[in-house]
Amino acid sequence: MKKMTRFSLIVVVLLVTSIIAAGTVWGYSALRKVDATANDNIKIYYNGELQAFTDTDGSKISPVIINGRTYLPLWAISELVGVDIEWDGNTQSIYLTSNAENPANTGTPKPQTSPTPNTNTSKPSNTTNKNKGTIDDPVKFGDTYYWSAREEYIDNYASADYSFTVLDVQPVTLDYIESLGFSLNSNASNFDYAMVTVKVTVSNAKVEYGEEFMNLPFYRRIWGTETPTGQYVIGGTDFGFEGSLSDKAEEAVLDSKGFIKMIKAGEVCEFSYTGKAIIPLTKNAENYLVVEKDASLDYEDSFLYFRLK
Structure with a gap:
């Protein structure tokens, strides 16, 4: 260092x-x-x-x-x-x-670049991402990715700074999934499955009109998985079992009486949660976790890719 x-x-x-x-x-x-x-x-x-x-x-x-x-x-x-x-x-x-890769203190000035104005793809200004989060440059396993987004939510707009980290990945069997109370269709055996544990932080969160339940406008949806060669499986189960991601997101914004807090226009909130999701995997291939980053972007730009190993 x-x-x-x-x-x-x-x-x-x-x-x-x-x-x-x-x-x-x-x-x-x-x-x-x-x-x-x-x-x-x-x-x-x-x-x-x-x-x-x-x-x-x-x-x-x-x-x-x-x-x-x-x-x-x-x-x-x-x-x-x-x-x-x-x-x-x-x-x-x-x-x-x-940051050993930064050219600071080497006698070579760091080049200055002009940021793209009025976009939702910039990360919070006090963070540094090591990977682009694209399918060609996915976030390394265990690294935290930061970004900002302003999205339409029903008839409102919600904006926040986010971070997302894959903390753990464990393979699970079809028998285990059924033991959690889920029914499996006839295609289930065509895929492998894993239980991922992720941490999400939400800061500087705001809505522009009226009021909303605090967790819903800022929830980061798991889209599915994709391989480096473009094979993908849409879906993932982040609810309905103990420790699930959606349950933990809700628990993070409960008040002292057990009710979900509301956020009103003009207010700012922060919260974080760590939870689990069951994801399908393409067999005999490396799989990336795909998370919805920003629904306001073009479809191909709206996702983040995380390595699972």
Whole structure:
């Protein structure tokens, strides 16, 4: 692991400051107001190269002055100096990891690219994905994938930041599936089956109109499985048995009386859940778990692919 440079240490300070300022649902006692001034004239150079920071919508990001000190968003600096960032909204914890593949501190400036404005495919700004999540570059087993989405939900719109991790995969038999109370059709023996355990986090979750049950607009549906060669099986059972993914998603948003919480327009919520699903597998082939990422995208772009081994 690389030693943290003085510049990297500044990132940590920026990180803590930004989280205190940006806290929402959890930990109100940690919030405090500050007077800040954006200064468009301040220039940032890295390894002698002038840097231009832009947000995910393409707008310019300017340094902010607070009590005589200069601040920038953590994600902008972290990408320059080679630090991967993970944010756990449930525990208000930030995890920093040195990224050996990043060209930081090598004397070679990192190229600047302009983000695509107004898309739903960008990941939350304080995270780093190691894979694209496509069928050609699936998420590695055990890795966490982060993204943001704004989708139509019935007659409403829901937006949130998400993360998804495959924690465990265990083969299961048809007898075991029947023991859970499920009926199997005549084609069931044409496939293998596995029980997957996954963790989902939902943060910065909002609806735009009225109110909705908190779990439903943000539930990530398992589409099925697909092989690297394009063979696929649509389906998966994520309900109806102890520890199922849908049950755990509901449990995560129950109030003290056991009722599902509601989210109203203008409110923000965060929750996470870990649950199980039974998935069909193409026999004698490597299979990827396919999860619905963003229903607002074109069909082929709306899914994420996760390795199962």
